Amino acid sequence: xxxxxxxxxxxxxADWTSNFTDWLTDTFAFLFDPIKNQFGDFMxxxxxxxxxxxxxxxxxxxxxxxxxxxxxxxxxxxFSIVGLLLIYNQGLWEELMFTFTLVLIASVLSVIxxxxxxxxxxxxxxxxxxxxxxxxxxxxxxxxxxxxxxVAFFSIGMVPGVFASLIFATPPTVRLTNxxxxxxxxxxxxxxxxxxxTASQKLFKVELPMARSTIMAGVNQTVMLAxxxxxxxxxxxxxxxGREVLSALQRAQVGTGFVAGLGIVILAIIIDRFTxxxxxxx
Amino acid sequence: MVAKIEVEGLTKIFGKKPKRALELLQKNKTKxxxxxxxxxxxxxxxxxxxxxxxxxxxxMGLSGSGKSTLVRLLNRxxxxxxxxxxxxxxxxxxMDEKTLRETRRKKMSMVFQKFGLFPFRTVRSxxxxxxxxxxxxxxxxxxxxxxxxxxxxxxxxEDMYPNELSGGMQQRVGxxxxxxNDPQVLLMDEAFSAxxxxxxxxxxxxxxxxxxxxxxxxxxxxxxxxEALRIGDRIALMKDGSIVQVGTxxxxxxxxxxxxxxxxxxxxxxxxxxxxxxxxxRPETIDIDKHGPRVALExxxxxxxxSIYVVDRKRNLKGYVTADDASEARKKDIRDLQExxxxxxxxxxxxxxxxxxxxxxxxxxxxxxxxxxxxxxxxIVRGAVIAALASDSEVTLDHA
Numbered sequence: 060x061x062x063x064x065x066x067x068x069x070x071x072x073a074d075w076t077s078n079f080t081d082w083l084t085d086t087f088a089f090l091f092d093p094i095k096n097q098f099g100d101f102m103x104x105x106x107x108x109x110x111x112x113x114x115x116x117x118x119x120x121x122x123x124x125x126x127x128x129x130x131x132x133x134x135x136x137x138f139s140i141v142g143l144l145l146i147y148n149q150g151l152w153e154e155l156m157f158t159f160t161l162v163l164i165a166s167v168l169s170v171i172x173x174x175x176x177x178x179x180x181x182x183x184x185x186x187x188x189x190x191x192x193x194x195x196x197x198x199x200x201x202x203x204x205x206x207x208x209x210v211a212f213f214s215i216g217m218v219p220g221v222f223a224s225l226i227f228a229t230p231p232t233v234r235l236t237n238x239x240x241x242x243x244x245x246x247x248x249x250x251x252x253x254x255x256x257t258a259s260q261k262l263f264k265v266e267l268p269m270a271r272s273t274i275m276a277g278v279n280q281t282v283m284l285a286x287x288x289x290x291x292x293x294x295x296x297x298x299x300x301g302r303e304v305l306s307a308l309q310r311a312q313v314g315t316g317f318v319a320g321l322g323i324v325i326l327a328i329i330i331d332r333f334t335x336x337x338x339x340x341x
Numbered sequence: 342m343v344a345k346i347e348v349e350g351l352t353k354i355f356g357k358k359p360k361r362a363l364e365l366l367q368k369n370k371t372k373x374x375x376x377x378x379x380x381x382x383x384x385x386x387x388x389x390x391x392x393x394x395x396x397x398x399x400x401m402g403l404s405g406s407g408k409s410t411l412v413r414l415l416n417r418x419x420x421x422x423x424x425x426x427x428x429x430x431x432x433x434x435x436m437d438e439k440t441l442r443e444t445r446r447k448k449m450s451m452v453f454q455k456f457g458l459f460p461f462r463t464v465r466s467x468x469x470x471x472x473x474x475x476x477x478x479x480x481x482x483x484x485x486x487x488x489x490x491x492x493x494x495x496x497x498x499e500d501m502y503p504n505e506l507s508g509g510m511q512q513r514v515g516x517x518x519x520x521x522n523d524p525q526v527l528l529m530d531e532a533f534s535a536x537x538x539x540x541x542x543x544x545x546x547x548x549x550x551x552x553x554x555x556x557x558x559x560x561x562x563x564x565x566x567x568e569a570l571r572i573g574d575r576i577a578l579m580k581d582g583s584i585v586q587v588g589t590x591x592x593x594x595x596x597x598x599x600x601x602x603x604x605x606x607x608x609x610x611x612x613x614x615x616x617x618x619x620x621x622x623r624p625e626t627i628d629i630d631k632h633g634p635r636v637a638l639e640x641x642x643x644x645x646x647x648s649i650y651v652v653d654r655k656r657n658l659k660g661y662v663t664a665d666d667a668s669e670a671r672k673k674d675i676r677d678l679q680e681x682x683x684x685x686x687x688x689x690x691x692x693x694x695x696x697x698x699x700x701x702x703x704x705x706x707x708x709x710x711x712x713x714x715x716x717x718x719x720x721i722v723r724g725a726v727i728a729a730l731a732s733d734s735e736v737t738l739d740h741a
Contacts, residue, residue: 246454
């Protein structure tokens with residue numbers, strides 16, 4: 060049935076991609092190298108400083124923040140204390156700090172990149188048509204695949220981990236920013252225009268405030284996805300809880316793997332409740 | 342007098358081939374034909390009208406008639422396909438963005454059907470919006486916002502959020518917001534349609550009270566004919582994107598331009614629109630200075646009346662005499678009408694709505710006198726009231 064395909068040679072997509080990546084690596088080495096070094100140092104520094112703070116103080120601060128963020132309820136604060144103490148008890152404190160740094164930086168960068176792209180999409184039909192399939196691609200391509208160019212660009216460590224997380228975690232923020240702005244009731248947009256707002260006044264005084272909770276839902280998703288990349292990123296040498304899971308996997312140590320995994324779950328729950336409550340409280 | 346707003350051939354076509362559709366439109370093809378041929382929808386079809394400074398101009402039509410599109414063409418929330426809107430001699434449809442923005446900031450503001458309030462801002466902050474984006478200082482903003490809120494009777498609510506207020510109050514906020522930057526033109530898009538009938542009437546009254554002092558040029562969109570007739574100085578009726586008739590409420594009611602308008606006005610509660618002026622008759626009178634009971638009786642017999650109005654030489658209303666009193670007087674040989682004159686006369690003015698005539702006529706055994714500056718202008722008999730309610734043909738016959 061596919062006889063006619065005999066005349067078509069196999070397309071060298073793999074070669075093209077390799078060549079393209081090599082070209083990128085060579086051409087932008089002047090860009091990638093300083094990022095790798097400076098940014099890597101900065102992340103190491105952050106993680107070290109976090110790890111250097113006595114755990115008791117960190118736990119206390121988290122507990123107090125949890126108390127206020129959740130509207131002066133004790134649930135989240137209590138969970139944070141117990142959960143973090145458990146991680147400390149299991150000797151995973153330093154790993155936790157590395158993982159947290161990775162997630163934090165990847166998420167912040169995702170938001171910084173994602174929100175403006177989402178705004179662009181909401182303003183331009185063309186941009187939406189072009190960017191939507193790119194987002195689909197980013198989310199459906201197996202995350203492992205990103206590790207390869209990440210290593211090519213930034214060798215191993217935290218930086219390529221952040222890079223891979225960025226690609227994987229940014230789409231929800233972009234999508235929900237776009238959706239949030241498009242869902243602002245027409246009448247409010249018209250009201251803002253009818254009083255003579257400029258485009259940026261309309262955006263900052265009406266559209267973004269109206270879309271805030273939708274955007275925050277996207278940010279919450281982004282943070283969760285960044286966290287889920289932690290284990291995968293450890294395959295290219297990103298330190299933290301993920302690395303513990305990976306090494307347990309390689310050595311078939313069920314117990315160690317479970318404990319590290321539990322650490323990730325605790326961190327995930329705390330971060331999730333924090334971002335959700337920030338969204339609700341305002 | 343130069344019109345405040347002059348609209349010329351204003352057209353909006355929705356769809357991908359507006360030029361082709363415009364050509365067809367100029368060949369007088371109907372909206373349906375154009376939709377079939379090009380897939381484009383005619384939103385507004387070559388609307389032309391002018392609005393005088395300080396008048397309330399109502400644009401009314403059923404849903405889908407293009408009235409909401411038309412009002413958005415006036416401040417260019419929707420880009421017109423063709424035609425122009427002149428505001429104070431400047432063409433809004435060709436303005437560059439900056440001038441357009443200035444015009445929107447200073448000259449015209451808008452009130453929306455669903456209020457269009459920003460839910461994350463307090464009442465005062467909503468009202469301040471127009472000034473805020475112009476970079477007006479906080480103190481001045483606050484002062485003007487408070488003045489506007491007081492004007493619409495919402496003093497004391499400034500720190501609440503819109504969702505804490507009732508619909509009527511929310512629309513007052515909308516109105517206050519539109520008044521804060523002191524525009525000359527107010528566009529009101531179905532501003533009261535979302536309110537329940539009692540509140541709606543209250544808001545209409547308030548708008549008219551405000552208008553007494555403000556003298557803004559108001560363009561008011563509505564689908565409610567009663568509302569249009571109540572508040573409009575002039576009314577434009579729309580159908581399928583075209584303006585079918587422009588006229589005073591009376592014009593529209595009395596001389597419907599075509600079947601469509603006629604159908605529209607058929608269901609109107611005429612008693613609210615018609616006034617004494619429309620249903621009064623030329624009165625039979627006798628002159629108190631010249632005539633006595635004998636003449637009065639004779640006149641009544643001729644005309645088949647049971648009573649007759651009495652005036653002086655200058656047509657000042659003096660009272661009436663009944664046939665019974667007159668024949669009694671003749672028997673007793675009384676010569677002066679003064680002695681049998683009844684001065685307790687039911688009177689109305691020319692502008693009294695028919696609604697208010699009902700009670701007066703029900704209680705009275707004689708026709709009602711329509712008085713202007715003390716002079717008898719006409720009389721209203723029961724039959725005329727009923728006829729006027731039944732149809733307009735009788736009415737137009739009687740008043741010239």
